[in-house]
Amino acid sequence: MSELRQDVTTREWVILAPERGKRPTQAPKKKPGGGDPGWDSTCPFCPGNEVETPVETFRMPAASSGETPGWEVRAVPNRFAALTPQGDTTRTEEGPFFRKMGGFGVHEVIIETASHNTPLALMTYEHVEKVLTTYQARYNSLKKDKRLRHITIFKNYGWAAGTSLAHPHSQLVATPIIAPYYHRKFEVAYEYYADLGKCLYCDLIAWDLEHALKRVVAEESEFVVVHPYAPHVPYETWIMPKTHCSSFGLFPAARLGELSRVLKDTLFCLYQGLNNPAFNLVIDSNSNDHEDDPFYHWHIRIIPRLTTIAGFELGSGIYVSTALPEDTASYMRKIARSCPGDVCIAFKDYE
Amino acid sequence: MSELRQDVTTREWVILAPERGKRPTQAPKKKPGGGDPGWDSTCPFCPGNEVETPVETFRMPAASSGETPGWEVRAVPNRFAALTPQGDTTRTEEGPFFRKMGGFGVHEVIIETASHNTPLALMTYEHVEKVLTTYQARYNSLKKDKRLRHITIFKNYGWAAGTSLAHPHSQLVATPIIAPYYHRKFEVAYEYYADLGKCLYCDLIAWDLEHALKRVVAEESEFVVVHPYAPHVPYETWIMPKTHCSSFGLFPAARLGELSRVLKDTLFCLYQGLNNPAFNLVIDSNSNDHEDDPFYHWHIRIIPRLTTIAGFELGSGIYVSTALPEDTASYMRKIARSCPGDVCIAFKDYE
Numbered sequence: 001m002s003e004l005r006q007d008v009t010t011r012e013w014v015i016l017a018p019e020r021g022k023r024p025t026q027a028p029k030k031k032p033g034g035g036d037p038g039w040d041s042t043c044p045f046c047p048g049n050e051v052e053t054p055v056e057t058f059r060m061p062a063a064s065s066g067e068t069p070g071w072e073v074r075a076v077p078n079r080f081a082a083l084t085p086q087g088d089t090t091r092t093e094e095g096p097f098f099r100k101m102g103g104f105g106v107h108e109v110i111i112e113t114a115s116h117n118t119p120l121a122l123m124t125y126e127h128v129e130k131v132l133t134t135y136q137a138r139y140n141s142l143k144k145d146k147r148l149r150h151i152t153i154f155k156n157y158g159w160a161a162g163t164s165l166a167h168p169h170s171q172l173v174a175t176p177i178i179a180p181y182y183h184r185k186f187e188v189a190y191e192y193y194a195d196l197g198k199c200l201y202c203d204l205i206a207w208d209l210e211h212a213l214k215r216v217v218a219e220e221s222e223f224v225v226v227h228p229y230a231p232h233v234p235y236e237t238w239i240m241p242k243t244h245c246s247s248f249g250l251f252p253a254a255r256l257g258e259l260s261r262v263l264k265d266t267l268f269c270l271y272q273g274l275n276n277p278a279f280n281l282v283i284d285s286n287s288n289d290h291e292d293d294p295f296y297h298w299h300i301r302i303i304p305r306l307t308t309i310a311g312f313e314l315g316s317g318i319y320v321s322t323a324l325p326e327d328t329a330s331y332m333r334k335i336a337r338s339c340p341g342d343v344c345i346a347f348k349d350y351e
Numbered sequence: 352m353s354e355l356r357q358d359v360t361t362r363e364w365v366i367l368a369p370e371r372g373k374r375p376t377q378a379p380k381k382k383p384g385g386g387d388p389g390w391d392s393t394c395p396f397c398p399g400n401e402v403e404t405p406v407e408t409f410r411m412p413a414a415s416s417g418e419t420p421g422w423e424v425r426a427v428p429n430r431f432a433a434l435t436p437q438g439d440t441t442r443t444e445e446g447p448f449f450r451k452m453g454g455f456g457v458h459e460v461i462i463e464t465a466s467h468n469t470p471l472a473l474m475t476y477e478h479v480e481k482v483l484t485t486y487q488a489r490y491n492s493l494k495k496d497k498r499l500r501h502i503t504i505f506k507n508y509g510w511a512a513g514t515s516l517a518h519p520h521s522q523l524v525a526t527p528i529i530a531p532y533y534h535r536k537f538e539v540a541y542e543y544y545a546d547l548g549k550c551l552y553c554d555l556i557a558w559d560l561e562h563a564l565k566r567v568v569a570e571e572s573e574f575v576v577v578h579p580y581a582p583h584v585p586y587e588t589w590i591m592p593k594t595h596c597s598s599f600g601l602f603p604a605a606r607l608g609e610l611s612r613v614l615k616d617t618l619f620c621l622y623q624g625l626n627n628p629a630f631n632l633v634i635d636s637n638s639n640d641h642e643d644d645p646f647y648h649w650h651i652r653i654i655p656r657l658t659t660i661a662g663f664e665l666g667s668g669i670y671v672s673t674a675l676p677e678d679t680a681s682y683m684r685k686i687a688r689s690c691p692g693d694v695c696i697a698f699k700d701y702e
Contacts, residue, residue: 314631318526
């Protein structure tokens with residue numbers, strides 16, 4: 001069983017999960033989708049191998065539809081989970097310095113498609129919407145358990161981004177603690193709200209749209225796609241809803257269709273412009289303590305893994321990026337202009 | 352020229368250094384030392400190619416020694432520096448949300464040896480001591496400039512750890528800001544001192560040596576080598592001086608000989624036991640604002656890169672590690688016992 005331990009020198013928690021060391025890893029020879037077959041008999045996420053995953057928590061469409069394979073998107077518990085619902089929630093002190101708690105939590109896999117080799121960037125808009133609907137269904141089901149203080153939905157795409165299986169999938173981890181990165185973001189946003197009575201992100205979006213179009217890649221009626229002012233890595237991309245909404249779980253389901261177009265087109269341009277790069281994607285949502293807050297504002301962060309995170313970044317937390325967001329946003333707009341038939345959202349023509 | 356920018360959603364600074372994108376990268380085919388020649392005519396750090404680096408800031412032994420190649424360790428400014436002494440220190444506001452400052456700072460390379468293929472793990476103790484002496488000489492020279500608020504010495508070993516050149520080298524970055532990781536560590540240590548009037552790390556070392564020998568790998572008269580209670584990655588290793596000392600710059604030079612034995616033997620056991628793994632090494636030293644503090648305690652962190660840092664870690668800051676430090680420390684002690692003629696420090700025989 002896994003456990004959480006707190007580092008007394010930083011007060012940050014880590015998850016120690018020895019079982020995860022046993023998970024299978026496919027040989028990192030190819031880029032996902034790059035030469036892989038559409039179906040792989042040895043892949044636990046491919047149709048026909050459903051028995052290799054634990055009992056699913058969600059599927060689209062419902063099992064009764066009678067189609068083959070009978071599903072388009074599935075959510076299943078991670079067989080090599082970092083945290084489990086069976087985990088203990090007791091906190092234990094080990095002497096004056098060490099604190100641990102049982103590995104209670106949830107760790108699921110969202111199998112995005114029955115196709116072994118179709119990445120999100122190349123799916124139809126309709127299918128991407130089904131993936132987003134699955135994300136939200138699992139988020140809203142799990143948030144009812146208030147012991148789960150934060151729900152992180154994320155994706156590792158490509159070996160350099162830490163994936164261990166090629167079949168397109170995302171993950172969801174619900175933790176009994178607030179992660180340090182989110183703690184910091186909530187604190188900063190709360191202070192802004194306490195000072196000005198407004199949402200930092202709402203103001204930031206309005207300012208970028210009026211004054212920083214160099215960093216704005218695309219704008220739709222409900223979303224803006226920007227390269228942030230202070231990125232951690234080249235081509236870091238944020239997708240932000242324009243209307244205030246603190247939690248991904250509270251975002252109107254009727255708007256997931258637009259989000260699917262914005263997300264797919266953004267990933268498609270990265271795929272086209274950067275030769276199918278590895279990336280991480282994270283949905284930054286509010287804590288589950290107070291889901292509906294006036295000060296926080298959910299958004300998606302896409303973190304391309306074009307360079308290796310090295311000793312200075314790991315050691316100090318200061319990221320060194322070799323590109324300016326003004327330049328990378330310009331290149332993304334150029335890519336979108338070069339394939340007008342393949343993208344439908346409103347990429348900016350600022351240049 | 353590079354610049355620092357602050358992320359308004361986290362208040363963390365990043366360094367944007369477009370020039371670094373132009374640095375040369377050798378093909379990541381081999382592990383460093385694994386099949387590389389002892390001298391490479393195309394390597395800017397090999398003897399004979401000294402003109403390819405900027406004018407050196409330090410060398411051992413002095414140039415006048417008349418030896419060939421005339422040096423054993425060299426420190427030079429990084430030709431593709433993230434920060435430079437010529438950089439501006441002005442802070443500029445760009446509207447209500449964005450703050451930047453010029454890329455003032457220092458970024459140096461410490462070329463650890465004239466040999467293209469001898470990693471630290473396989474150097475003589477005497478040579479490792481020369482590397483440490485160079486580290487300290489550069490640290491103590493740069494700390495006189497109080498605009499440099501923190502000095503980080505680190506090493507990227509192996510392609511998975513982010514190195515771009517095979518020739519054994521370390522780096523030093525001196526920044527006009529305190530990095531978020533260190534800010535957090537200083538804050539936690541300061542609170543402990545404010546409450547108890549003692550150094551957290553001194554107490555932690557004493558407790559580990561009395562109660563947590565399972566995690567202690569080795570102990571010498573002045574150092575202890577431990578696998579920390581809450582590691583970020585499997586085999587994370589801390590080398591800590593037993594006597595209180597806040598800054599690497601203030602550590603007595605007479606004790607660098609013992610540190611060279613402790614560091615070399617620790618790296619040798621990782622090299623032997625984990626098949627020459629990629630790793631990052633960082634010296635966590637005090638800020639330059641108040642170098643001699645009663646509450647902080649410098650130490651070395653070694654972070655093996657056996658697994659990829661993926662979306663959950665990058666997104667949330669919560670690290671998931673697949674091994675317990677009690678188990679990894681046990682394995683390291685076993686490796687040390689299996690090669691008694693190659694290690695000289697006192698590895699524990701706890702089992």
